[in-house]
Amino acid sequence: MNTPDKQALQTGVALRTAENELGVDARGKLETLPVQPTPFACCRFCGADLRFTFVDLGMSPLCESYLNAAQLNQGEIFYPLYVYVCSKCFLVQLQEYVSAKSIFTEYAYFSSYSDSWLAHAKAYTAEMIARLGLNQDSNVVEIASNDGYLLQYFVAKGIPVLGIEPAGNVAQAAIEKGIPTIVAFFNRETAQELSAQGKRADLLLGNNVLAQVPDLNSFVAGMKTLLANRGVITLEFPSLLCLMEENQFDTIYHEHFSYFSLITAETILSAHGLRIFDVEELSTHGGSLRIYACHTADDSKPTGQRVGELRAREISYGMTRLECYSSFTGQVRETKRALLEFLIEAKRKGKTIVGYGAPGKGNTLLNYCGIRTDFLDYTVDRNPYKQGKFLPGTHIPIESPERICQTKPDFLLILPWNLKDEIMEQNAFIRDWGGQFVVPIPRVRIFP
Ligand SMILES: [Zn+2]
Numbered sequence: 001m002n003t004p005d006k007q008a009l010q011t012g013v014a015l016r017t018a019e020n021e022l023g024v025d026a027r028g029k030l031e032t033l034p035v036q037p038t039p040f041a042c043c044r045f046c047g048a049d050l051r052f053t054f055v056d057l058g059m060s061p062l063c064e065s066y067l068n069a070a071q072l073n074q075g076e077i078f079y080p081l082y083v084y085v086c087s088k089c090f091l092v093q094l095q096e097y098v099s100a101k102s103i104f105t106e107y108a109y110f111s112s113y114s115d116s117w118l119a120h121a122k123a124y125t126a127e128m129i130a131r132l133g134l135n136q137d138s139n140v141v142e143i144a145s146n147d148g149y150l151l152q153y154f155v156a157k158g159i160p161v162l163g164i165e166p167a168g169n170v171a172q173a174a175i176e177k178g179i180p181t182i183v184a185f186f187n188r189e190t191a192q193e194l195s196a197q198g199k200r201a202d203l204l205l206g207n208n209v210l211a212q213v214p215d216l217n218s219f220v221a222g223m224k225t226l227l228a229n230r231g232v233i234t235l236e237f238p239s240l241l242c243l244m245e246e247n248q249f250d251t252i253y254h255e256h257f258s259y260f261s262l263i264t265a266e267t268i269l270s271a272h273g274l275r276i277f278d279v280e281e282l283s284t285h286g287g288s289l290r291i292y293a294c295h296t297a298d299d300s301k302p303t304g305q306r307v308g309e310l311r312a313r314e315i316s317y318g319m320t321r322l323e324c325y326s327s328f329t330g331q332v333r334e335t336k337r338a339l340l341e342f343l344i345e346a347k348r349k350g351k352t353i354v355g356y357g358a359p360g361k362g363n364t365l366l367n368y369c370g371i372r373t374d375f376l377d378y379t380v381d382r383n384p385y386k387q388g389k390f391l392p393g394t395h396i397p398i399e400s401p402e403r404i405c406q407t408k409p410d411f412l413l414i415l416p417w418n419l420k421d422e423i424m425e426q427n428a429f430i431r432d433w434g435g436q437f438v439v440p441i442p443r444v445r446i447f448p
Pocket residue numbers: 043044045046047048086087088089090091
């Protein structure tokens with residue numbers, strides 16, 4: 001039996017014990033959730049013991065560790081994909097099972113390869129220049145600037161920039177494009193060094209980096225240090241409200257240590273003397289937030305209406321109550337059962353099923369559900385780097401999209417569901433032989 005959680009008492013959260021730690025599944029039945037009687041970990045923001053499960057997705061390899069044929073006959077490392085919610089500050093988080101240094105110092109992802117991401121970056125740049133009045137006397141600093149995919153648009157307008165990027169190979173690509181970049185992890189120390197050299201940021205931005213930071217407090221303290229007195233921070237990260245509402249549990253992977261609501265982001269920034277004064281909801285990655293922050297004392301930036309509105313929606317969804325988080329498990333388990341039910345029935349009828357795409361989220365889904373070549377003959381991906389390789393854990397072969405026409409499968413399971421419209425359009429030809437599309441998230445749906 002657990003002892004009552006003092007922090008939970010302080011925040012007025014209902015107490016739970018090993019006996020009453022229950023979640024309700026999608027059919028209204030109660031399920032027992034695993035509890036950690038001896039917490040293994042502390043919250044990376046507030047330090048409280050982590051006792052409460054958000055969701056347990058079992059053991060999984062790193063989602064980007066695609067295998068070649070020779071590696072199929074070797075051991076493979078699996079790590080717990082076990083997600084906690086902090087009962088004190090409600091930060092949803094994974095432990096850092098694999099160090100950020102080993103994941104991000106030699107990174108294979110070059111942002112400039114994605115056309116839609118470049119368009120997003122270009123639009124952002126124009127918006128910020130207009131909104132903040134940036135010019136040749138301003139300083140723009142991007143944290144995790146990748147290959148300069150975004151800063152290049154500020155450089156083109158003559159606005160001074162600095163990129164901070166931990167992956168040496170990716171930073172090198174930026175430097176070759178003429179974008180000043182230092183190779184470093186951003187933290188308190190990096191910010192102090194830059195500040196000592198007289199660097200301050202009028203615009204300090206970080207897109208999809210906050211989730212990947214193991215030491216959150218050092219990171220946010222660094223932002224506070226580097227921000228000019230009247231400067232603006234913008235951060236983009238996937239929205240936890242979207243993740244929960246849309247059942248996007250497959251967007252959880254080991255490279256993403258934390259999952260933020262507006263409320264937790266406000267709590268964390270405010271502890272470091274920063275205030276969120278505006279927020280936008282974006283459609284990227286299935287639903288993201290772009291927050292705008294400034295020094296708490298900066299009275300030139302009144303807090304806009306959108307902040308209060310989104311905060312109210314998160315509160316009414318239940319994001320300041322622990323029960324809301326523990327019900328997520330039931331929803332995830334039911335999704336697994338429904339997907340397996342569909343696959344089993346299809347296989348019993350002698351149907352053939354193949355996958356479309358080999359994204360990180362597909363690997364979380366397939367490993368959690370235990371879907372291997374017993375259900376999916378293969379998957380396809382347009383990225384030539386992935387073709388000929390195998391998915392981590394499930395060992396499903398990755399082929400080129402032409403294979404679909406050759407084997408004429410009955411069902412195409414779309415793994416990057418956020419691109420389903422585009423994928424169904426590109427592969428409409430499967431209907432010629434009666435093929436159908438299957439989308440697993442937020443729930444299993446068949447599109448004839
Ligand atoms: Zn906490």
